[in-house]
Amino acid sequence: MGAEAFWFGYDEDPMTEPIRFGTDWSTPPLTDWRRWCERSNPGSGYYENSPADDPYDTKETFPSSLDENGQPRAVKLLWGRDFSGTGDYKYIDGFGFRKIALKHGWTTTDIADTAEALTVGDKEQNPSVAGRWEFHGPPYSPVNPVANPNAQCQRTVVVDTDRRGSEPGPREIVTSFGDVINREELGLPPKR
DSSP states (O other): OOOOOOEEEESSOTTTOEEEOOSSTTSTTTTSGGGTTOSSOTTTTTTTSOOOSSTTSEEEEEEESOOTTSOOEEEEEEOOEEEOSSSOGGGOEEEHHHHHHHHTOOOHHHHHHHHHHHHHSEEEEOTTSTTEEEEEOOOBOOOOTTSOTTOOEEEEEEEEEEEOTTOSSEEEEEEEEEEESOHHHHTOOOOO
16 A cells, blocks of 8 residues: 555544544554454545534435334434544544544445445344444455454444434444454454
């Protein structure tokens, strides 16, 4: 890969102050194991889009296998929010497109992986967060050239179906990312 600059995180104003992080896959923090299964670079798709003012506006809609009655229903990818006070990609938080694109990247491959996980992947309800579901796509090999070649990857998509506090509605697609599924075998920290 070339020496392209990736912009990742924010300083004072989350809409105008980018912080420069790495320059390619081999430059930290992209060598971190959390990046091994990502299919695109952090920030991919983020600046190419014109975000809506309202984080609860819909950016995209995906079909899914999620419904209380066993029927498929659409889930929304909202424009969302991103928060990072530290300048460290591990601490970027938020939900929706802005958080996903900034922290994990959002390209046509990420979109296709997300759609596949939502429609044909395994799903499980999170026992510690009401209304939170995780969808897992089929396994794939890492594309990151500095990843451990023994890593096994899969797309994880987190969906909230319940409204949180005073928010106007559910966050729906909270995040979508490539995840290492054989962490224990590789001596990595367990999934939290």
